[in-house]
Amino acid sequence: MSVKIVSRNFETPNADKIDVYESLGGYKSLEKLFAMKPDDVIEFVKKSGLRGRGGAGFSTGMKWSFVPKNVDKPKYLCVNADEGEPGTFKDRKILQLDPHQMIEGVIICCYAVGIKTAYVYIRGEYVKPQAHLHSAIAEAYKKGYLGKNIKGSGFDLDIHIHRGAGAYICGEETGLIESLEGKKGMPRSKPPYPAVIGVFGCPTVVNNVETLATLPWIMNNGSEAYAGFGTEKSTGTMLFSISGSVERPGVYESPFGVNLWDFIESSTGGVRGGRALKAVIPGGSSAAILTAEETRATNLDYESIAAAGSMVGSGAIMVLSEDDSIVKALQVIARFYSHESCGQCPQCREGTYYISEIMDRVLAGDGKPGDIERILEMCPSMLGQTVCVLADSIAIPAKSYIDKFRPEFESCIKGAAATA
Amino acid sequence: MDEEFAFSEASEKEFMETLERYPTKMAALLPALWIAQNQNGYITPPIMEYIAERLDLSPVHVYSVCEFYTMYHKSPPGRYHIQLCRTLSCVLCKMEDIQGHLESRYGIRAGKKTEDGMFSLTLAECLGSCGTAPVMRVNDVYCENLTIAKVDRIIEACKRGETLEEDPMLAH
Numbered sequence: 347m348s349v350k351i352v353s354r355n356f357e358t359p360n361a362d363k364i365d366v367y368e369s370l371g372g373y374k375s376l377e378k379l380f381a382m383k384p385d386d387v388i389e390f391v392k393k394s395g396l397r398g399r400g401g402a403g404f405s406t407g408m409k410w411s412f413v414p415k416n417v418d419k420p421k422y423l424c425v426n427a428d429e430g431e432p433g434t435f436k437d438r439k440i441l442q443l444d445p446h447q448m449i450e451g452v453i454i455c456c457y458a459v460g461i462k463t464a465y466v467y468i469r470g471e472y473v474k475p476q477a478h479l480h481s482a483i484a485e486a487y488k489k490g491y492l493g494k495n496i497k498g499s500g501f502d503l504d505i506h507i508h509r510g511a512g513a514y515i516c517g518e519e520t521g522l523i524e525s526l527e528g529k530k531g532m533p534r535s536k537p538p539y540p541a542v543i544g545v546f547g548c549p550t551v552v553n554n555v556e557t558l559a560t561l562p563w564i565m566n567n568g569s570e571a572y573a574g575f576g577t578e579k580s581t582g583t584m585l586f587s588i589s590g591s592v593e594r595p596g597v598y599e600s601p602f603g604v605n606l607w608d609f610i611e612s613s614t615g616g617v618r619g620g621r622a623l624k625a626v627i628p629g630g631s632s633a634a635i636l637t638a639e640e641t642r643a644t645n646l647d648y649e650s651i652a653a654a655g656s657m658v659g660s661g662a663i664m665v666l667s668e669d670d671s672i673v674k675a676l677q678v679i680a681r682f683y684s685h686e687s688c689g690q691c692p693q694c695r696e697g698t699y700y701i702s703e704i705m706d707r708v709l710a711g712d713g714k715p716g717d718i719e720r721i722l723e724m725c726p727s728m729l730g731q732t733v734c735v736l737a738d739s740i741a742i743p744a745k746s747y748i749d750k751f752r753p754e755f756e757s758c759i760k761g762a763a764a765t766a
Numbered sequence: 767m768d769e770e771f772a773f774s775e776a777s778e779k780e781f782m783e784t785l786e787r788y789p790t791k792m793a794a795l796l797p798a799l800w801i802a803q804n805q806n807g808y809i810t811p812p813i814m815e816y817i818a819e820r821l822d823l824s825p826v827h828v829y830s831v832c833e834f835y836t837m838y839h840k841s842p843p844g845r846y847h848i849q850l851c852r853t854l855s856c857v858l859c860k861m862e863d864i865q866g867h868l869e870s871r872y873g874i875r876a877g878k879k880t881e882d883g884m885f886s887l888t889l890a891e892c893l894g895s896c897g898t899a900p901v902m903r904v905n906d907v908y909c910e911n912l913t914i915a916k917v918d919r920i921i922e923a924c925k926r927g928e929t930l931e932e933d934p935m936l937a938h
């Protein structure tokens with residue numbers, strides 16, 4: 347079943363231009379929005395079951411309801427456009443091909459929560475998407491969708507773009523907030539959560555680009571219509587970024603609840619060159635790996651993937667064929683997390699470095715007996731002990747790669763011992 | 767010796783507009799560094815001091831922020847600065863062949879600048895374009911679905927001083 351909600355305009359030429367977007371029904375949801383009470387909008391979004399698409403999968407309506415109502419401080423929205431989770435490339439498509447859809451979503455969120463200023467924190471490399479977003483925002487101001495007294499509603503909203511400068515950790519919501527404030531992007535310990543004390547000491551909502559871009563469709567078509575797709579707890583559709591050893595990598599939208607392998611195969615044409623499937627990493631590089639067998643037996647929704655021991659995460663699906671080395675895969679992602687650790691927690695700083703070092707050595711043919719055990723011993727100290735979950739993000743995959751493909755690691759190390 | 771620094775007229779205008787967007791001066795730090803880098807090509811110690819003064823920050827704060835983010839150049843990059851992605855999807859699509867070719871054919875090495883100052887290369891983490899791996903950025907332009915032949919075309923175009931264009935973004 348092919349259902350397109352967030353990606354429905356991707357194939358329409360110039361959908362990033364406001365006239366085209368309007369001709370596709372764009373900004374129509376605002377009439378309905380401004381006729382509703384803000385609290386009712388929050389309920390409406392809660393009912394749709396929409397969950398955050400940035401990685402954590404938390405209920406969007408619920409998150410908004412945590413923002414205190416009667417405070418004299420301003421409130422802020424930070425749009426998380428820092429897209430950095432390896433394997434993820436869907437926000438870039440939204441920003442470049444259909445930025446108005448996200449802007450419309452920003453208006454919905456800000457009206458519901460009582461926010462007058464939104465910052466889009468966009469990763470520094472996304473120069474072209476930023477340019478498209480920038481002109482889309484300018485067009486929206488010109489047409490009266492942004493600025494003062496939007497369409498006579500009495501509601502004011504400004505959107506500013508804030509460009510990142512190369513640091514994965516700024517995708518973590520409190521790292522993002524620190525970075526926006528003009529500091530190093532070092533995550534804060536929680537609580538307090540951003541909903542209470544976020545950017546500039548004020549209540550703050552942090553939402554992913556795709557989460558926001560889903561809102562106009564929900565407003566237009568209703569919570570029930572959205573919840574009609576997917577499963578009971580994983581409602582609606584999601585954009586999945588599929589990459590690695592497949593014939594046609596790309597961003598494909600699907601309702602939740604389909605069989606994971608059927609979806610991958612039907613959308614991408616299956617494993618490249620007709621090779622056999624070895625494994626799938628379903629939710630970005632922080633996710634535990636699934637064997638070919640598990641991939642075929644699992645459905646694609648938050649609960650099923652969790653039951654299989656992994657996560658939906660940011661919807662990044664990386665496919666490995668029989669020709670791809672799991673040992674190499676672990677070396678590459680360990681190097682990534684070691685490079686991107688902000689360094690404030692010793693377990694993370696040392697742990698990521700240590701695992702990366704061992705893996706570099708193992709891959710270079712210099713593995714020693716006991717190396718696998720050393721990594722496995724390291725992992726527990728990196729789970730649930732740190733300011734953010736970056737440390738978990740290597741400990742979880744490392745353990746799963748080794749548990750499920752141990753012979754590959756052993757033969758790599760034995761080969762080294764034999765030639766030593 | 768590094769030159770003294772001040773914003774040009776255009777930079778100054780951009781800087782003043784930037785300040786209006788935030789409730790604190792400090793929040794303008796990342797944008798201010800971008801403005802300075804666009805003007806000067808890279809960030810020098812005098813630039814850091816200048817920005818610190820303009821934003822009422824300590825030079826140490828500006829320095830540490832500058833160090834934290836990989837996209838601020840601390841020394842002049844090549845005329846064409848290449849970032850080649852080295853993360854998993856690009857590895858699965860043989861980015862190592864591309865890296866090898868840049869080195870063997872053109873002498874472009876990771877972490878280095880060519881002697882003529884034309885090219886510099888860094889290996890970057892996931893560039894958010896894994897569906898078109900292998901991928902590199904040349905200055906601000908994404909070069910996707912790289913093959914050896916495509917890399918040759920890109921490098922030759924750079925040598926001729928041409929402006930690179932991104933491939934149109936596809937729906938998938």
Ligand SMILES: Cc1cc2nc3c(=O)[nH]c(=O)nc-3n(C[C@H](O)[C@H](O)[C@H](O)COP(=O)(O)O)c2cc1C
Pocket residue numbers: 397398399400401402403404406409426427428429430431514515516517518519520552553554555557558734735736
């Ligand atoms: C290390 C780390 C990196 C993250 N990177 C991103 C990112 O690039 N984009 C994103 O939207 N969320 C990212 N997140 C998740 C955010 O912290 C946050 O949960 C999300 O932006 C909330 O938006 P949502 O509820 O709409 O998903 C990251 C989290 C962690 C721990």
Ligand code: SF4
Pocket residue numbers: 515532533686687688689690691692694695732733734735736737
């Ligand atoms: S877990 Fe790692 S990245 Fe996260 S705050 Fe601690 S040191 Fe920084």
Ligand code: FES
Pocket residue numbers: 432433434851852853854855856857891892893894895896899901
């Ligand atoms: S892994 Fe290279 S762009 Fe994502």
